Amino acid sequence: xxxxxxxxxxxxxxxxxxxRLLPRSDFTMCQQFTLIGSGMVWxxxxxxxxxxxxxxxxxxxxxxxxxxxxxxxxxxxWFIFVFRGxxxxxxxxxxxxxxxxxxxxxxxxxxxxxxxxxLTRAWAGALFVxxxxxxxxxxxxxxxxxxxxxxxxxxxADAYGxxxxxxxxxxxxxxMLRLAWPSYTNEAIFLFHATTLVFFSGFPxxxxxxxxxxxxKYFADKTFNPFIPYPIAAFYFILLTLSVITIFxxxxxxxxxxxxxxxxxxxxxxxxIIR
Amino acid sequence: xxxxLTTGKQMLFYGSFGIVLVLLVVTAPVALxxxxxxxxxxxxxxxxxxxxxxxxxxxxxxxxxxxxFLFVPIAMDEGIEYVRNRIKCPDWNQPVFAGNEFHVCAAAxxxxxxxxxxxxxxxxxxLAVIAFAVVFGAFAxxxxxxxxxxxxxxxxxxxxxxxxxxAQVTRRVLIPQMWTYALPGLSNLWMILIKATPxxxxxxxxxxxxxxxxxxxxxxxxxxxxxxxWRVYYFLVLxxxxxxxxxxxxxxxxxxxxxxxxxxxxxxxxxxxKADI
Numbered sequence: 393x394x395x396x397x398x399x400x401x402x403x404x405x406x407x408x409x410x411x412r413l414l415p416r417s418d419f420t421m422c423q424q425f426t427l428i429g430s431g432m433v434w435x436x437x438x439x440x441x442x443x444x445x446x447x448x449x450x451x452x453x454x455x456x457x458x459x460x461x462x463x464x465x466x467x468x469x470w471f472i473f474v475f476r477g478x479x480x481x482x483x484x485x486x487x488x489x490x491x492x493x494x495x496x497x498x499x500x501x502x503x504x505x506x507x508x509x510x511l512t513r514a515w516a517g518a519l520f521v522x523x524x525x526x527x528x529x530x531x532x533x534x535x536x537x538x539x540x541x542x543x544x545x546x547x548x549a550d551a552y553g554x555x556x557x558x559x560x561x562x563x564x565x566x567x568m569l570r571l572a573w574p575s576y577t578n579e580a581i582f583l584f585h586a587t588t589l590v591f592f593s594g595f596p597x598x599x600x601x602x603x604x605x606x607x608x609k610y611f612a613d614k615t616f617n618p619f620i621p622y623p624i625a626a627f628y629f630i631l632l633t634l635s636v637i638t639i640f641x642x643x644x645x646x647x648x649x650x651x652x653x654x655x656x657x658x659x660x661x662x663x664x665i666i667r
Numbered sequence: 668x669x670x671x672l673t674t675g676k677q678m679l680f681y682g683s684f685g686i687v688l689v690l691l692v693v694t695a696p697v698a699l700x701x702x703x704x705x706x707x708x709x710x711x712x713x714x715x716x717x718x719x720x721x722x723x724x725x726x727x728x729x730x731x732x733x734x735x736f737l738f739v740p741i742a743m744d745e746g747i748e749y750v751r752n753r754i755k756c757p758d759w760n761q762p763v764f765a766g767n768e769f770h771v772c773a774a775a776x777x778x779x780x781x782x783x784x785x786x787x788x789x790x791x792x793x794l795a796v797i798a799f800a801v802v803f804g805a806f807a808x809x810x811x812x813x814x815x816x817x818x819x820x821x822x823x824x825x826x827x828x829x830x831x832x833x834a835q836v837t838r839r840v841l842i843p844q845m846w847t848y849a850l851p852g853l854s855n856l857w858m859i860l861i862k863a864t865p866x867x868x869x870x871x872x873x874x875x876x877x878x879x880x881x882x883x884x885x886x887x888x889x890x891x892x893x894x895x896x897w898r899v900y901y902f903l904v905l906x907x908x909x910x911x912x913x914x915x916x917x918x919x920x921x922x923x924x925x926x927x928x929x930x931x932x933x934x935x936x937x938x939x940x941k942a943d944i
Contacts, residue, residue, distance in 0.1 A: 477913040478906050479862040485876065486902040489883075493899060585731035592733070592869055609737060616745070622738040630729035 395422040406430040406601050414600060414610065421620070424611055428624050431604035435632065437515075438522055438587040438603075443580055446526040451565070453527060454534035468531070475528030480521075480586055481593055487521045488512065488594030514595040522590075526583045533579060537572035538564070570647045577640040581633055604628055671894075680878040684908065686792075687864045687875060694799045695860065699853075701804025706811035712833075724812055727805040736866050739798035740791075748776065788873075795870045803860055810852030815841060817848040847927045847936075854920040861912050865905070875905055 401411035403426055415423050456468035475483070491511045510516050541564055549563040569576075588605040591597045597606055604625050611621035671677070708720025727735070748771045756772035773779075778786045818841055826840040868876035883898030928936045 473914075474906075474910065478909040479865050481865040481868075481876070482902060482905050482909060485879075486899065486906055489896075489899040489902055493896070585733075588731045588733045605731070605734060605737070608734070612737070612741065618738050618741045618745070622734055626730040626734055629731055629734070633729040 395420075395426075398422045399426050402426045403430055404433070406433050406603070406607070408599065408601055412599075416614070419611060419615060424607075424621055424624055427607045427611075428604050428621060429628060431602055431607045432628050432632070434514075434590070434601075434603035435584060435587045435629075438519055438590060439580075439584040441519055442522040442526050442587075443583060445523045446530055446583075449523070449527040450530035450534055453531035454538055454568075457531065457535045458538050472528045472531050472535075475525050476532060480525055481589055483521050483525060484518065484589060484593030484595065487517060491517050512595075513598060514590055518590040518593075518595050522583065522587065525586070526579065529579050529582075530576060533572050533575045534568060536575075537568045540571055541567045566647065573640070573644045573647055577637065577644070580636050580640060584632055584636060585629070676878075676882060679873075680875070680882055683873060683875045683878050686867070686872065690792075690796065690799065690864055690867065691860065693796050694803065695857065697796065697800040698803035698807050698860070701800055702807025702809075702811050705804060705808030706815060707837075709808065709812050710815060720808070723805055724808045727802060727809070732802050732863070733866065733869070735802045736798050736869060739801050740794040740870055743794055743797060791870070791872060795867055795872055798870065799860070799863070803856065803863075806856050806859070807853065810856060811845065811849055813852065814845040814849035818844045850920075850924055850927055854916075854924065857916060857920065858913055861909065861916065875908075879905055 398420070399422075402423065404410055405414075405427060407430075414427070453468050453472065456464045457472065459465050494511065511520075545563055545567055546559075549559045554562060588603060591602040591606040600610075602610075608621040608625040612618045615621075705720050705723045708716050709724050711717045711720060751774075752771040755774045778790050822840055822844060823836055826836045831839065865874070865876045867874040879901035880898060883901035884896065925939065929939055
């Protein structure tokens with residue numbers, strides 16, 4: 393079987409397209425590269441969607457944490473504390489078990505039966521957990537940035553007669569993003585790395601359709617040779633990390649484009665590794 | 668209820684919290700040591716050693732830590748068995764990686780098949796500790812390397828001007844001063860370490876996640892339990908456990924940070940000085 397044939401068969405195996413049976417013996421390098429690569433679809437899917445949704449929710453949370461109103465501030469603080477203070481791994485398990493407890497048959501709302509089955513599937517359930525998790529982490533970053541928006545900028549906005557939504561959209565929010573961006577890039581990288589946990593926690597890989605690490609472990613378990621599949625997965629993740637850094641670097645440049653050259657916050661080539 | 672909560676199985680569940688704490692206590696110093704050597708190596712004057720240090724610190728940047736958690740224990744295990752195979756069975760002529768099998772002679776198994784269960788568990792646990800130490804050592808190396816770079820150049824130059832050798836500068840000036848710069852990173856790392864402990868489950872250790880799954884289920888691999896599916900509640904207990912752990916650490920680390928920044932020429936130290944006046 394040629395390598396092109398393998399790619400055609402297994403290139404989208406992780407989303408259920410192509411050959412159904414996984415190879416069982418005599419694994420070739422090509423098979424390993426293709427299958428692990430096909431698993432990356434899931435990592436990218438989880439990462440991108442959770443980031444996109446989380447970005448907006450995190451902004452809202454950061455604003456909520458920054459208000460004077462206790463009634464709004466406290467829930468936001470607790471939400472951030474719970475999701476940042478506990479391991480993602482446990483959150484996955486807890487969410488899975490909680491979602492699995494919903495009645496199987498679905499429950500009726502206004503005469504229509506609402507299905508609940510799909511919630512226990514990784515594509516929805518795990519995405520939801522990742523979304524909440526990254527929102528909490530990003531909210532803390534945004535909150536920190538919100539606190540360090542220069543007072544002068546806000547006063548200038550007041551002087552121009554900007555207030556409320558206009559002030560937020562034109563001054564506070566862009567400055568917050570600009571200050572938070574390097575840390576947010578770091579969070580994005582961590583989120584993509586965290587997506588590897590999905591299929592090792594409560595969420596089962598439906599029809600053996602898992603992510604990159606799921607297939608890497610499959611190969612490692614079958615061949616007892618960890619020295620090939622794991623480095624392949626690592627290779628894919630390095631590529632992914634580099635693309636994330638590049639894309640976020642572009643956005644960073646755009647966010648800072650109004651500043652004089654030397655005051656632009658440099659994207660550090662070496663990202664922080666701490667979440 | 669009391670009766671249920673004190674059964675032997677439940678006791679094992681409580682004991683597994685001890686495993687988590689032991690892992691934390693053992694891993695933290697080992698990882699710090701790894702990180703310290705890594706950071707020193709990355710600053711070394713000897714080029715190959717510097718490469719090793721740089722490679723080690725760069726290791727965790729692009730690659731998810733879970734890959735290392737899966738890779739390191741099995742690689743270590745096979746490495747040890749391979750070496751033992753070479754020593755104990757010199758006339759072993761079958762290929763070690765035979766198709767779908769890893770093949771070594773019985774005497775080279777680690778630990779021996781005949782060894783009691785407890786040795787298997789200890790061996791598995793030590794492999795897990797090594798995996799954690801390697802990964803978190805790399806994180807710590809990053810933090811410590813950054814902290815060493817952050818020590819003001821003038822301090823080191825002054826020491827050199829006094830005629831200290833390179834080793835003396837490192838020992839007497841660099842290392843004592845770097846901690847205040849390293850502490851925020853290291854405390855962050857401690858938090859991450861706490862939150863990484865449930866990954867022990869992936870390494871096949873019977874830790875809290877394992878027992879929560881076992882005991883919470885209606886029917887486990889061994890027993891049928893007299894209660895419906897309680898896994899949610901067991902995992903809730905774990906969640907609370909971790910929240911308490913991280914909150915406690917945060918309080919303690921804030922105190923240490925306060926102590927360390929006292930009298931330092933940093934923003935934190937300045938704030939403390941102003942508060943005192």
